[in-house]
Amino acid sequence: MELVSIEDVRAAADDIAGTVVRTPLLPTPWDGELWLKPESLQPVGSFKLRGATHAVARLDPATRARGVVTHSSGNHGQALAYAARAAGVPCTVVVPEGAPRVKVDRIRALGAEVRLVPPARRLAEAERIAAGTGATLVPPFDDRRIIAGQGTIGLEIVADLPDVDVVLLPVGGGGLSSGVATAVKALRPSAAVIGVEPLLAADARESLAAGELVVWDVERTYRTVADGLRTQLSALTLAHLRDRLDGIVTVTEEEILAATGRLVRDARLVAEPSGAVALAARLSHRDELPAGRTVAVVTGGNVDPARLASVLA
Numbered sequence: 675m676e677l678v679s680i681e682d683v684r685a686a687a688d689d690i691a692g693t694v695v696r697t698p699l700l701p702t703p704w705d706g707e708l709w710l711k712p713e714s715l716q717p718v719g720s721f722k723l724r725g726a727t728h729a730v731a732r733l734d735p736a737t738r739a740r741g742v743v744t745h746s747s748g749n750h751g752q753a754l755a756y757a758a759r760a761a762g763v764p765c766t767v768v769v770p771e772g773a774p775r776v777k778v779d780r781i782r783a784l785g786a787e788v789r790l791v792p793p794a795r796r797l798a799e800a801e802r803i804a805a806g807t808g809a810t811l812v813p814p815f816d817d818r819r820i821i822a823g824q825g826t827i828g829l830e831i832v833a834d835l836p837d838v839d840v841v842l843l844p845v846g847g848g849g850l851s852s853g854v855a856t857a858v859k860a861l862r863p864s865a866a867v868i869g870v871e872p873l874l875a876a877d878a879r880e881s882l883a884a885g886e887l888v889v890w891d892v893e894r895t896y897r898t899v900a901d902g903l904r905t906q907l908s909a910l911t912l913a914h915l916r917d918r919l920d921g922i923v924t925v926t927e928e929e930i931l932a933a934t935g936r937l938v939r940d941a942r943l944v945a946e947p948s949g950a951v952a953l954a955a956r957l958s959h960r961d962e963l964p965a966g967r968t969v970a971v972v973t974g975g976n977v978d979p980a981r982l983a984s985v986l987a
């Protein structure tokens with residue numbers, strides 16, 4: 675299975691320049707060795723804009739004109755809708771029932787069509803639409819272009835902090851962690867790239883321990899408040915993580931929500947629970963992490979106001 679290379683990531687960086695915000699590394703006032711990478715500041719509120727922009731840019735014009743389709747818990751859907759609108763092509767997003775209302779509303783506001791389905795049917799419905807309409811399926815993580823696009827975060831981290839020692843990343847489908855690990859391990863081999871999963875959706879940890887895909891059914895993974903991390907790895911992302919990820923830490927629901935509140939209160943960053951997972955590992959599992967200069971990626975900020983209010987209460 676061909677893995678994404680650092681050259682693929684650099685090509686993605688060329689495609690997304692000018693569209694994607696090159697986010698800064700923010701020092702944290704409470705921890706002199708911790709920086710935050712605020713991908714919640716992207717125009718669609720998450721890092722997903724990177725992979726989606728690169729994937730759409732790489733479609734030939736005739737193919738692109740037939741439109742794009744995906745399945746998404748919401749952030750990739752927003753990102754693809756944004757890229758499709760910029761390209762002037764139609765976009766359909768299949769979203770699992772129960773996705774945060776803020777994400778569904780924002781996908782529609784970007785001009786995409788939303789199809790709500792039971793979580794277990796999200797991929798099959800997207801594939802059915804692609805087959806029926808000729809639209810191109812742009813998956814949220816199981817795609818080399820998506821992995822390369824997400825990996826541009828790693829280029830920026832090493833450029834801004836060349837002596838980084840640890841990079842912390844949430845793991846859902848594994849596209850983000852596959853891409854960032856590709857870039858960071860190529861440019862700063864001594865740095866540790868650590869994935870972080872909700873304890874209630876720790877399929878990646880089990881898959882890496884078993885050396886094969888261990889599937890958790892949706893009844894299990896949908897228990898976590900981190901709605902962006904309820905998905906399984908694919909064979910492609912597992913192959914990348916087995917080759918390049920240095921470890922996985924799990925965090926509890928309480929730790930995720932505490933980190934979400936900490937980001938608002940002490941970093942003045944609005945984050946959704948999935949976006950606070952990396953910080954939760956640093957705050958609550960520091961003893962399980964390597965020491966040194968650490969970057970936690972705040973991956974998204976698309977949170978329902980009611981959720982945010984409850985976190986801050």
Ligand SMILES: Cc1ncc(COP(=O)(O)O)c(C=O)c1O
Nearest residue numbers: 749846847848849850902973974
């Ligand atoms: C906010 C947020 N963080 C992290 C992730 C995990 O990314 P991946 O599915 O590539 O592992 C997602 C999933 O899209 C997400 O929406």
Ligand SMILES: C[C@@H](O)[C@H](N)C(=O)O
Nearest residue numbers: 746747749750814902
């Ligand atoms: C894996 C997928 O659901 C992703 N979290 C998304 O935002 O689309």
